[in-house]
Amino acid sequence: MGTSRGRQAAGAVGGVVAAGAALSVGYLVAAVTGGPWPVDAVGVQVIDWSPGPVKDFAVRELGTADRPLLRAGICVVLALVAATAGAIGMGNSRRRTGVAVGIAAGLGVVGVVFAAFGRSAADGVVDRLLPAIVTLVVAVLAMALVVRAPRPKTEAEQPEGFDRRRFLVTVAGLAVAGAAAWSTTRVASFGPGDAVRAKFRVPTPADAAGPLPAGVQADVPGVSRFVTPNARFYRVDTLLQVPRIDPDDWELRIHGMVNKEVRLSLGDLVERRLIERDITLTCVSNEVGGPYVSTARWIGVPIADILAEAGVRNGADAVKSTSIDGLTIGTPLSALTDGRDAIFAVAMNGEPLPFEHGFPVRMVVPGLYGFVSATKWIVDFEVTRFQDFSAYWTDRGWSVEAPVKTASRIDVPKGFATIKAGPAVAAGVAWAQQRGIRKVEVQVDSGAWQEATLAAEDTIDTWRQWTFRWDATPGNHKLTVRATDGDGNLQTAQRAAPRPNGSSGLHNTVVTVE
Ligand SMILES: Nc1nc2c(c(=O)[nH]1)N[C@H]1C(S)=C(S)[C@@H](COP(=O)(O)O)O[C@H]1N2
Ligand SMILES: [Mo]
Numbered sequence: 355m356g357t358s359r360g361r362q363a364a365g366a367v368g369g370v371v372a373a374g375a376a377l378s379v380g381y382l383v384a385a386v387t388g389g390p391w392p393v394d395a396v397g398v399q400v401i402d403w404s405p406g407p408v409k410d411f412a413v414r415e416l417g418t419a420d421r422p423l424l425r426a427g428i429c430v431v432l433a434l435v436a437a438t439a440g441a442i443g444m445g446n447s448r449r450r451t452g453v454a455v456g457i458a459a460g461l462g463v464v465g466v467v468f469a470a471f472g473r474s475a476a477d478g479v480v481d482r483l484l485p486a487i488v489t490l491v492v493a494v495l496a497m498a499l500v501v502r503a504p505r506p507k508t509e510a511e512q513p514e515g516f517d518r519r520r521f522l523v524t525v526a527g528l529a530v531a532g533a534a535a536w537s538t539t540r541v542a543s544f545g546p547g548d549a550v551r552a553k554f555r556v557p558t559p560a561d562a563a564g565p566l567p568a569g570v571q572a573d574v575p576g577v578s579r580f581v582t583p584n585a586r587f588y589r590v591d592t593l594l595q596v597p598r599i600d601p602d603d604w605e606l607r608i609h610g611m612v613n614k615e616v617r618l619s620l621g622d623l624v625e626r627r628l629i630e631r632d633i634t635l636t637c638v639s640n641e642v643g644g645p646y647v648s649t650a651r652w653i654g655v656p657i658a659d660i661l662a663e664a665g666v667r668n669g670a671d672a673v674k675s676t677s678i679d680g681l682t683i684g685t686p687l688s689a690l691t692d693g694r695d696a697i698f699a700v701a702m703n704g705e706p707l708p709f710e711h712g713f714p715v716r717m718v719v720p721g722l723y724g725f726v727s728a729t730k731w732i733v734d735f736e737v738t739r740f741q742d743f744s745a746y747w748t749d750r751g752w753s754v755e756a757p758v759k760t761a762s763r764i765d766v767p768k769g770f771a772t773i774k775a776g777p778a779v780a781a782g783v784a785w786a787q788q789r790g791i792r793k794v795e796v797q798v799d800s801g802a803w804q805e806a807t808l809a810a811e812d813t814i815d816t817w818r819q820w821t822f823r824w825d826a827t828p829g830n831h832k833l834t835v836r837a838t839d840g841d842g843n844l845q846t847a848q849r850a851a852p853r854p855n856g857s858s859g860l861h862n863t864v865v866t867v868e
Contacts, residue, residue: 361516362441365454365501368525369440370433372458372496375532377432380465380489382535384595385544387481390474392465392489393432394594397424398472401592406751406853413590413639413646421594435461436497443501451501458497462490473679475597475731499524546598551713554601554620556701559630559653566632569810572819574781576766580812580819581632582648584708590637590646590724591710592746597678597731601714606698610674610736613665620714624700626655631695631720634785634817636758638723639852643763643861647785649816651704652718654697657690666691666737674743675717676734683729684745685719686755687737694720694788695815698732720815721788723756723856753855760786760845762794762820762837764863772866778826780806780833780863783817790814790840796822797834806835814840826867834862 377393384391390398401409401424412420435457443454469486476482503524504516571580579586601620608616630653637646666687673685690696696719699707707713712730719727725747740754748754762784767773784791790811795803809819820835837845849859 361444361504364504364521365440365442365444366437367440368500368503368521369436369438369443369454369458369497371525371529371532372440372500373432373436373461373493375496375528375535376458376462376489376493377429378532378536378539379492380485382539383488384485385539385542387476387484388545388598389476389482389485390469390472390595392462392469392486393425393428395465395468395472395474395486396428397594398474398592399468400424400428402473409750410639410851410853425594432461439497440500443497444504446505451498454501455494455498458493459490462486462493465489473593473681475593475595475599475678477678496528499528546600550598550600551706551709554700554706554714556653556704556706557624557628559628561627561629563630563632563651567810567812570812570816570819572781572809572821574766574779574821576768577781577819577821578765578783578817580649580816581703582650584650584703584705584711587648587650587702587711588635588637588646589710590639591730592681593679596709598709599678599714599731604714604733606715606733606735608660608664608735608737610738611667611670612661612737613667614663616660616664618660620700623655623698623715626659628653628655628700629695629697631697631815632812633695633718633720633815634787635718635724635728636761636785636787638725638752638756638856640761640857641852642761642849642857642859643863644857647761647763647783647817650702652697652699653701654699654718657696657698657717657719658693660698660735661687661691661737664737670737670739672738672740672743674736674738674745675729675732676736677729677731678733679731681729682743682745683717683726684740684743684748684754685717685722685727686740689719689722689727696720696727721758723758725752726754726756751854756855758785758787759856759858760784760789760791760837760839760843761858761861762835762845763861764833764835767833767863767865769863770865771863772868773826775826775828775867777823778867779821779823781819781821782835782861783819784835784837785817786837786839786845787815789843791818791837792840792842793838794818794820794822795836795838796824797836798824799832803836826865828867830864830866832862832864834860836860
């Protein structure tokens, strides 16, 4: 009994090593072809299938940490199944070997199926499927090696035999092979790397934004930077592997309800009239007071110009844009043609778009939440009607149309901070893209609303900073902020969750004054 339990434990370890080796080799192949690593193929399906509230929770509580966590969760499940298979396979019978290898094959097939049908940036069928197929093959071979290794030549001779040495050598060999594949992927750079991004030179805009107006930045330590550095710009998307598109391969197809289909290479696009604009981007998932809002200086081609080239036909009211992984976003046609600075952006804060933010081209539309406007890695742009399609997030319970709601946030003091009694300063940001911010007010505890000092306005499409001086008396105090937009409309105090069309309610911060 004791021996058999020891054997099963060894088999469990061997099963995990076999699975690890297969995934490591698959990881290497994924790096070479650009196709999905089977874990990511499954992960993207988990994202697409997870009910709205789970996804909302992940975005809210885990932020970008949800990506490694999701991968880790899938790997843990795989490890458990592989351990079970290895333990089962340890018995000296052909049937048990068959079950173990069958489980490994089953896991591998799941990876292939998900890679075949899920969203992925890889274009060719071979590139797309090869990582999962190789993983499947290695998983089957490795599992077979592990569970057969300890078996003596003939079962009749030695029914309980266990060739410990052969088993250990097999498992160690697989572990080394896996580690080698994994570290090769880490050190070597495969496929389009940073060099492809460097291929693209940021063009000079015909219509430049000029220097930022003086005084847009509130002079208070801890307040947001007016222009968010690219590395700190919030990121929201549904991919585990960020697409690295070679600009030489990129093409944008403008079609649908147009008089003339237009196809643009990156070179064609940047030959058009380029404008440079400061625009604040906001995510619909942002909670009151949350971090999913950032500002950048973008360079791009007005979408209206491209639409004019194609000639929009009567009856169209929407655009369905698609990114390279097949995710779709629906945008009202009116927001692209009403004169606002809706662009196909090619640069962000003086650099080519970072891969995470849509290199080589993304949409940016002032005044709309990102999920209905800001398509990253865009490759297809179809003029259509809302009644004829439904976009990715709309299928998951979010609104079809979603203009940005007026919002304000306290950056300083941080919640639950302890500050000194006497003259104190609070500061933060407020935004109402397309309308601008006219007024910000702060309330201390349940006192009267008092006007904050507004920093200079950049444009109506950017956030606006504010500062508020108050006399802090000892005790606990609550500061609440509210904004009035450029149309004179006061931000609503009515609480709403992000779903379906953006959070509302007033941000407050509790501080201890000593
Ligand atoms: N291709 C693609 N584009 C996308 C998304 C995505 O998941 N895939 N997310 C959208 C959402 S919800 C937002 S808020 C913005 C975020 O852009 P950022 O990550 O550059 O901040 O991109 C939008 N564009
Ligand atoms: Mo978003």
